[in-house]
Amino acid sequence: MPEQEPKVRARNFDEVPLGYSPETAQLEAGRCLQCKKPSCVEGCPVQIDIPGFIRHIKEGDFSGAIMKLWEKTSLPAVCGRVCPQESQCEALCILGKKDEPVAVGRLERFASDWQRTKGEFKLPEKAAPTGKKVAVVGSGPSGLTVAGDLVLKGHQVTIFEAFHKTGGVLIYGIPEFRLPKAIVQAEVDILEKLGAEVVCNAVIGRTLTVDELFADGFDAVYVGVGAGLPVFMNVPGENLIGIYSANEYLTRSNLMKAYRFPEYDTPIVFGKNVVVLGAGNVAMDSARTALRLGAESVKIVYRRSRDEMPARGEEIHHAEEEGVEMHLLTNPTRFLGDDQGRVVAMECIKMELGEPDASGRRRPIPIQGSEFTMETDLVVISIGAGPNPLITSTTKGLQTNKRGYIMADPKTGKTYKKGVWAGGDIVTGSATVILAMGAGRIAANSMHEYLTVGW
Ligand SMILES: Cc1cc2nc3c(=O)[nH]c(=O)nc-3n(C[C@H](O)[C@H](O)[C@H](O)COP(=O)(O)OP(=O)(O)OC[C@H]3O[C@@H](n4cnc5c(N)ncnc54)[C@H](O)[C@@H]3O)c2cc1C
Numbered sequence: 001m002p003e004q005e006p007k008v009r010a011r012n013f014d015e016v017p018l019g020y021s022p023e024t025a026q027l028e029a030g031r032c033l034q035c036k037k038p039s040c041v042e043g044c045p046v047q048i049d050i051p052g053f054i055r056h057i058k059e060g061d062f063s064g065a066i067m068k069l070w071e072k073t074s075l076p077a078v079c080g081r082v083c084p085q086e087s088q089c090e091a092l093c094i095l096g097k098k099d100e101p102v103a104v105g106r107l108e109r110f111a112s113d114w115q116r117t118k119g120e121f122k123l124p125e126k127a128a129p130t131g132k133k134v135a136v137v138g139s140g141p142s143g144l145t146v147a148g149d150l151v152l153k154g155h156q157v158t159i160f161e162a163f164h165k166t167g168g169v170l171i172y173g174i175p176e177f178r179l180p181k182a183i184v185q186a187e188v189d190i191l192e193k194l195g196a197e198v199v200c201n202a203v204i205g206r207t208l209t210v211d212e213l214f215a216d217g218f219d220a221v222y223v224g225v226g227a228g229l230p231v232f233m234n235v236p237g238e239n240l241i242g243i244y245s246a247n248e249y250l251t252r253s254n255l256m257k258a259y260r261f262p263e264y265d266t267p268i269v270f271g272k273n274v275v276v277l278g279a280g281n282v283a284m285d286s287a288r289t290a291l292r293l294g295a296e297s298v299k300i301v302y303r304r305s306r307d308e309m310p311a312r313g314e315e316i317h318h319a320e321e322e323g324v325e326m327h328l329l330t331n332p333t334r335f336l337g338d339d340q341g342r343v344v345a346m347e348c349i350k351m352e353l354g355e356p357d358a359s360g361r362r363r364p365i366p367i368q369g370s371e372f373t374m375e376t377d378l379v380v381i382s383i384g385a386g387p388n389p390l391i392t393s394t395t396k397g398l399q400t401n402k403r404g405y406i407m408a409d410p411k412t413g414k415t416y417k418k419g420v421w422a423g424g425d426i427v428t429g430s431a432t433v434i435l436a437m438g439a440g441r442i443a444a445n446s447m448h449e450y451l452t453v454g455w
């Protein structure tokens with residue numbers, strides 16, 4: 001797929017891949033063997049009829065392709081861009097054994113972009129009103145999926161979102177150059193056209209509790225609040241000015257548009273020598289954001305080796321092409337500041353890998369005496385996130401596991417509290433967009449059964 005040149009794109013927030021033309025999409029779709037037992041579908045967490053939608057593209061019926069996609073996903077433009085296809089559907093594509101697998105994700109993106117920009121949009125049919133009211137807490141991919149499914153089944157749905165914008169991580173976390181925000185908004189607009197109500201700036205657990213939602217007449221509640229609580233290193237100097245959690249750094253840039261300063265007056269530290277700690281997708285997004293905010297050098301510092309880096313291969317590749325440096329087998333031991341309390345350097349230690357730990361990855365072990373200092377004026381800590389305890393601490397009867405995540409039945413999404421379902425990152429811990437959507441779909445089916453048959 002054509003992309004913006006690395007040197008050019010590293011300084012702008014426009015989307016990196018430029019998308020397929022109809023001709024290229026049809027050519028790529030023509031490679032699909034239309035397998036009778038398509039293994040790609042087995043690799044898709046929501047079982048999209050992959051050969052089916054690809055066949056429509058091959059035949060030039062792009063509207064038919066999107067209708068096929070919509071049978072299983074309400075966010076195809078998002079999934080086509082951010083799903084880890086290389087470890088899901090594409091990993092199992094039969095062509096991948098000898099050659100390149102069919103570019104399922106790129107074709108999904110093509111069909112949804114074509115529909116949004118060129119096709120006629122027909123709202124799906126809704127079932128007759130049931131008179132039941134559902135509250136969806138959180139507007140990430142999981143909450144949006146529940147809302148979409150239940151509104152189509154005839155229920156009255158209200159989405160409560162703590163931020164001033166809907167979309168969850170799709171809006172506040174994943175940067176514009178990977179997922180344009182207008183695309184997420186377009187998907188939310190469809191939900192609103194279908195009749196879902198959206199209430200922003202509503203922090204459930206504070207503005208209203210879950211029990212107050214029931215008292216206000218809601219018959220069922222879905223909790224899809226994600227796992228957005230930052231995890232820190234707990235090393236000396238971590239509270240110096242110029243040290244952000246990835247969550248705050250990306251939220252300031254994406255949701256609050258610091259990258260369009262001074263048009264938007266969100267303050268953010270514009271570092272010259274930026275260090276990002278961690279090596280997942282969130283770390284790659286932070287590093288590439290720092291470049292676009294004007295950094296002269298950006299370093300990823302990671303305590304394990306390249307083989308253990310959790311980010312998608314494509315994200316690592318894009319980051320390196322843009323000039324992000326990888327400093328592997330390295331870990332910070334403390335941050336050093338100036339007399340104004342601003343970070344100026346980071347003391348690090350070199351690591352080596354031992355036996356695998358509980359995560360299955362080889363355990364990093366510090367090499368004594370290998371300490372050295374790295375200069376930096378901006379550090380972004382991107383080593384993971386956890387569950388925010390606000391809802392669980394204000395709702396009687398919701399049970400959590402020892403890490404603080406809500407316990408829900410994976411087959412239904414039911415929690416231990418009657419009338420309350422949960423899914424997405426708040427149940428599984430940080431995962432993926434498509435898994436959060438899959439959990440939403442499972443819960444929506446179970447909630448519909450409860451609202452029409454009983455618990
Ligand atoms: C920077 C970043 C990059 C990522 N990149 C990828 C990727 O490339 N591919 C991929 O598949 N996955 C990626 N992920 C992971 C993916 O985005 C998440 O797994 C997914 O968004 C989880 O969906 P969710 O609906 O459970 O929660 P979220 O998307 O976190 O949405 C939860 C929503 O609930 C709201 N909320 C929280 N508390 C309350 C409350 N008390 N009251 C009301 N609202 C509340 C939040 O503001 C938020 O809008 C990335 C994550 C991050 C952070």
Ligand code: SF4
Pocket residue numbers: 031032033034035038039040041050051092093094095102104
């Ligand atoms: S496995 Fe590959 S070739 Fe076969 S149907 Fe799926 S995408 Fe097409």
